[in-house]
Amino acid sequence: MCGIVGYIGKDKKALNVLIDGLEHLEYRGYDSAGIAFISKDGLNIQKEKGRISNLKEKINFNNESNLGIGHTRWATHGEANKVNSHPHKCGKLTIVHNGIIENYIELKEKLKELGYKLKSDTDTEVACALLDYLYNKYNDMNLAIKDFEEIAKGAYAIGIICDDDYDNLYAIKKNSPLIIGIGNNENFIASDVPAILEYTSKYIVLEDGEFAKITSNDIKIFDKNADNINHDIKEFDGSKEDIGKNGYNHYMLKEIHEQPEVIKKTANHYLENNFNELPDFSKYKKITIVACGSAMHAGLVGKNLIEKYGNIPVEIEIASEFRYKKLFLDKDTLVIAISQSGETADTLEAIKIAKENGCDTAGIINVKESSIARNVDTILYTYAGPEIAVATTKAYSAQVELLSIIAYNIAKSSNDINKLTEINNFLDDLRKLPIVMQEILNNTDKYKDIANNIYDKNDIFFIGRGIDYALCMEGSLKLKEISYLHSEAYAAGELKHGTISLIDKGVPVIGIATDDAICDKTISNIKEVKSRGANVIYLTTASLNKDGDFYNEKIVLPIVNPLLQPLVNILPLQLIAYEVAKKRGCNIDKPKNLAKSVTVE
């Protein structure tokens, strides 16, 4: 993962741009941070373990600089310490890198034989030494980079400063994201556009295998043969406000509250063009969804909806598993990738494999122009805007919404009258959904009370069946990732096959029963844990609401169109996770060991 940023200009403001950019990229990793910049005394490198704030405290912002590169790290090779932090310098070159050089061990041995003394455990220092070796061989950066791309295997977005030439900033991209920001007498490189949005909204996306030579007023791009090429300039569609906290204490809370607006925006987009961006689903006998983390959980909700209302089998594949298993794919299978970032390495690779197997591909993606978006046949964007909190909320909901839209469209063409009656008025209900969601978000005291009752427990269980089980998985992940409270999601009927032995007096169990067809079965399972002392929080809808002594707390949610119900039901789970993490004093937006964009296997 990691985030990189670079600046070359005439306004002597490199330090501000680098630190500001890194702060926006901190969601990509926060094990250590560092910058390299050219001041009147030459090259300076400063790095610190931990958060960017640690680095910022040590920086003298009076230093004037027109050229610099910066990095925020999510450690892969070598522990998170100062020596392993970027930038790395070897000979005349200083670099920052996002990605993994897969053949670094073999390269390291060769470079050592050539006399390079490497200090860190990182693959990045090896990449730096290799670039330096090649640069010395040719005395030409373009030729050095061209050779580097042939030799180095894996993924890399790299920013380079060369001691012989402080008038140029170099950038290389292969399988890791990198954009070039275009300013007035100043140019930038960054892992994403929001990192430099303070300064410019105009940018160029580098493609895999390309590299750039950048001055304050010129950008030259080269393909893998080192031939000069041109790219269109794009304009970022979003504002600075989209990436601020807007008065909320945390990005996560802000993003939870943005959900009604996100649902509206995404719905409007697809309603306005009458769903004509959707693939023709009648061509396919099966849908395979590939995704990771919460995106995979969104896929599970989609599977339930598409199978029930669209009557097409849907397989859910964890992208990292899909990559290495025997596949049964053919042209009758549509493979859909779901990804907020559009950069998740396993999901991207899964899509490439699907294409090699002759499948059509589609992507439900939030970040425009991202790698997955550029690799699928059909792009279905979600309109969640930039999501900063590591734990996804609004992007997850937009993914579920799009899957509901897909299920509706498949159902509509199936002419199954019974199913169509059940989801009757979908379009109107979709338009009204933001109001229902807003009402829930306006009344959050209940979730604070629940959090007060459970925040100091050691374990918590989520149980449900069918689509409720899919929600349990997301609710449980949300809670554990930001509060560090151990939590597990179980198919309600499965708990008694072993795990019920962990249920003791006071253990919180969130029992979700919102599906008409199976809620009575789930309630029986809830009774099983209640009778063993569990502290039960029963979540249901107004139409299924039951009274009794099988729960301690009850959350009753408004009933909406069955295709949209999961979007209502997830809100309490997100809010409970948030409130529990807050009570436990956790770093909600940047939980330990995690990163938002997982660009490594």
Ligand code: G6P
């Ligand atoms: C990380 C994030 C999760 C996300 C997953 C997949 O683990 O912390 O929130 O669901 O990656 O990311 P993607 O960008 O592909 O949706």
